[in-house]
Amino acid sequence: xxxxxxxxxxxxxxxxxxxxxxxxxxxxxxxxxxxxxxxxxxxxxxxxxxxxxxxxxxxxxxxxxxxxxxxxxxxxxxxxxxxxxxxxxxxxxxxxxxxxxxxxxxxxxxxxxxxxxxxxxxxxxxxxxxxxxxxxxxxxxxxxxxxxxxxxxxxxxxxxxxxxxxxxxxxxxxxxxxxxxxxxxxxxxxxxxxxxxxxxxxxxxxxxxxxxxxxxxxx
Ligand code: AMP
Numbered sequence: 001x002x003x004x005x006x007x008x009x010x011x012x013x014x015x016x017x018x019x020x021x022x023x024x025x026x027x028x029x030x031x032x033x034x035x036x037x038x039x040x041x042x043x044x045x046x047x048x049x050x051x052x053x054x055x056x057x058x059x060x061x062x063x064x065x066x067x068x069x070x071x072x073x074x075x076x077x078x079x080x081x082x083x084x085x086x087x088x089x090x091x092x093x094x095x096x097x098x099x100x101x102x103x104x105x106x107x108x109x110x111x112x113x114x115x116x117x118x119x120x121x122x123x124x125x126x127x128x129x130x131x132x133x134x135x136x137x138x139x140x141x142x143x144x145x146x147x148x149x150x151x152x153x154x155x156x157x158x159x160x161x162x163x164x165x166x167x168x169x170x171x172x173x174x175x176x177x178x179x180x181x182x183x184x185x186x187x188x189x190x191x192x193x194x195x196x197x198x199x200x201x202x203x204x205x206x207x208x209x210x211x212x213x214x215x216x217x218x219x
Contacts, residue, residue, distance in 0.1 A: 001026060001212070002105060004087075005052035006182065010170045011197045012055060012123040012204065015136055018082045026080040029071055031088075034136075036160075043149055056170035058178065060090055065106065074100060080108075080219040088179045088182055093186075108188040109210060110135045113197035124168045128157040146166045 001024055005013045009137050012032065021028040034097045035053060038046035045067065052059045064067050071077070084181065089094040102104055110141050115123075126139040132151035137157060144151050198202055 001082075001108045002081070002100075003071075003082045003091075003108060003109040003212075004186075005082060005084045006110060006179070006186075007197060008115070008120055008179075009168065010120040010127070011113040012201070013084055013113055013116050015201055016111075016197075016205060016208060017082055017136075017199075020082050020111075020208065023079065023205075023209065024082075026075075026082050028082050028084060029068070029075045029077075029086070030084040031059075031067065031086040032084075034071070035059060053162055053216050054167075056167040056174060058174060060092045061095065062088055064088075064097070065092060068096070069099050072103065087182060090181060090185060093160060095180050107191055109190045109193050109212060110196050111173065112183055112186075112192055113204070114194060115197040119198075120172065121165060121168055124163050125165050127163050128159055131158050134196075135186065143192045 003020065003024075003026070005020070007013050016033050017028045017030065020026075032053075035046070035049040039050050039053070040046070045063070048063055049059045058064075064086065072081070073209070083096075122140075123138070126141070128137045128139060128144075128148075129135070130137075130153060132155035133149050133153045135150050135152045136142070137150075144157065148157050149155070150157055162168075168194060183192060193208075195204065195207050195211065
């Protein structure tokens with residue numbers, strides 16, 4: 001399956017993406033993760049992206065489109081993929097259409113995880129991640145067994161630098177202005193699936209599976 005997962009920052013896209021990746025055995029391609037990795041490795045891409053990410057702004061479209069195009073050339077995407085955090089602007093959506101048509105493939109569905117904006121800030125500011133294995137936690141709702149330590153690999157948890165309240169407010173503004181219009185774009189193509197992102201992680205995943213159920217015999 002070739003899927004996109006969308007939603008405002010803090011909607012729980014990343015958490016659901018990990019479950020979808022395992023269930024459907026497709027690579028999870030997160031542009032945010034790719035940028036963070038590039039920043040960690042101090043590559044040219046990382047240096048270009050850092051200033052934008054630190055402010056909660058979007059990395060320019062041309063840089064992001066090229067990154068995704070190169071990633072989609074990898075062999076592991078032949079059986080499908082889940083794009084997370086891309087596209088984020090209409091120009092990126094147009095670019096993705098061109099990339100997919102060049103590769104002779106098309107999207108099966110666009111999953112939009114929605115949550116009321118009132119709970120988003122709490123969700124993001126309390127979020128902690130494991131920089132080693134990528135597992136996600138929350139200081140109130142999804143605590144690790146030992147405070148500050150990853151259950152899965154024992155690494156020390158961190159707060160993403162762009163998960164502070166000030167930057168989150170900007171990320172939400174950017175989402176409303178630049179990314180939300182994409183929902184109508186994909187709705188008109190008949191690809192949009194709206195999923196209520198409130199409640200238990202597994203229940204939300206069941207909603208996604210149920211909706212995708214009719215699309216793939218393996219589901
Ligand atoms: P995320 O991990 O998806 O929340 O992304 C973290 C940050 O990476 C965003 O706030 C942007 O600065 C940058 N970023 C991720 N994906 C994109 C994209 N498709 N276009 C532009 N910037 C992006």
